[in-house]
Amino acid sequence: MNVVPGTVLEDLPVAEDPPAPRERTRRIITEVPSRADRRFNQITMGAGISVLALLTLVGLFLMIQSSDALGETGIWTFLTRTEWRTDVTPARIGVLGLLAGTVLVAVVAVAIAVPLSVFSALAITEYSTAKRRKWLVGVVDLLAAVPSLLFGLWGFLFLSDKIVPISLWLSQNFGWIPLFKTSEDASLTGSIFIAGIVVALMVLPIITSVVREVFSQTPPGEKEAALALGGTRWGMIKTVVLPFGKGGIVGGSMLGLGRALGETIAVALLLPQVPQKISESIHILQNGGATVSGFIANRAGSDSFTTSGLLAAGLVLFVITLGTNMIASVVVSNSRSGAGVEI
């Protein structure tokens, strides 16, 4: 309120109630899409929905098919039992022994693949000339094109024997870690460790490409700042690139983990596929172990009860893999690199 100097206070207008707001109706905005737009919209939506429908159908199929075995065994018993015996009546089947093997192979694979992937991604994004970068990206992608059967065969026929000395050395020096303990007369081929190494090679390309993508998004301004302060290239990577790419590294690893969990042919070839008691299968350096997918591949085509049990195991794997991938995508999109923060 403007008060003119010299105005006597009494002369000031008395504040009135504000006028009642006018009644207003909102206009409805209509948009008539062109026929081409409508058509295209239907096609793309249709494609999107069919993917979702397919996923749901797979889940439903697994649930219905596995209901026989799950009903007879009981869901909790099935989830917590390590044995898998169909030669006794009633059959004693459980998924825990398989699951332990699956997780262990996947963890070994990721533990080996992640450092390799991060360093190769750094080599590609930070230490290469444009020409070498192209070449390296091509080579890593080529690794993804090798059929997994070939990896399995190569691991079985060639790599297995070469790894034995490493396994021996690990068990002799780090045998005090329960995971690395071996029994004295145990064979060191066909172990979870070897399967993990082979699976690591298979998940390497996917992790490398996710991590590389995230690293390449590092704001150039921050990189220049670190170098201009007298940082070495490695110092710059430590202060800028790695913190920026943290989300991508975690997300990429989990994506790799999801792949590793479902890997079939190679582990079917490499592991004896005998589900073991948790306490035994935990020794990753010696012969033994089974994974859900490898076991299913080995036993498929048995009687209907076994098939139902195998599908129940498949259902468990399906849920776990789905969960891992979902968490991975959430982590990637929530990280700074995924969100594309403008600084």
Add this chain to the structure above:
Amino acid sequence: MTDVEIDAEIDLEENLTEQDQEEAEKVFAKKVEIIGGPPAGPATLEAKDACAWFGDRLVLEGVDLVMPKGQVTALIGPSGCGKSTFLRLLNRMHELIPGAALDGEILLDGEDIYATGTRAQQVRMRIGMVFQKPNPFPAMTIRENVLAALKLARLKCDDKDTLVEQSLTRAGLWKEVRDRLDSPGGALSGGQQQRLCIARSLAVHPNVLLMDEPCSALDPTSTRRVEETIDELRGEVTVVIVTHNMQQAQRVSDLCAFFLAAENQPGVVVEQGPTDVMFSTPTDSRTLDYVQGRFG
């Protein structure tokens, strides 16, 4: 004068109360030693016949320029005439661009910074740089940002708290952030971020500070703060500043170099000299046209 400008005025005056000055004097009375850091004091930077290429394209040719120690040298000229390229030649940031090459010499107190056996990291530690776009490390706290160079260049310091206060005070940011040194650097306003970057560069006590259009992304108040900072650095650090703002060049610099590039020709220094002469009675007519705003 609008309300906003009045506010800014008051704000700036507040910045210089006696109490603050006493505090600042007390802080600067303490000597902070940085082990492994640059030698003390400003240094003279000299370009001798400096040329720069990007791939096959010669973008800068035959620049001879002395940037005397402790003085402020402004590089002016229209866009694309090689000022920023020249600035990046001065602390070996040029070589980070693939295909970049150079000829000539850049002497820091008489020693060629491109001499064989001289590491780029050593050079960059002695010659700090502030960029056009503020680029603090967003995930680090304000304190960590100021001390980032110690970590990056692996230097040791006996009194980090004082170093942080000194650096932020010199950059004119201490008062605003003293209570939130542990909040992230990315949360500051653009002008504050730029002053944080200046503090970060000053923390290692460089001999030279290069500034590449440091105020082009800032509002007038922040610009004024940065200019005050430059003014206070005179004598302590050699400053080389690229600017498109003629008034700014006039306000802050002692010496001026006018860069110009004819179409499809490399950039050259048309004229150089004391700022007052450059702005009043330059010898080249193109310089006069440019400083009077007739082109560029």
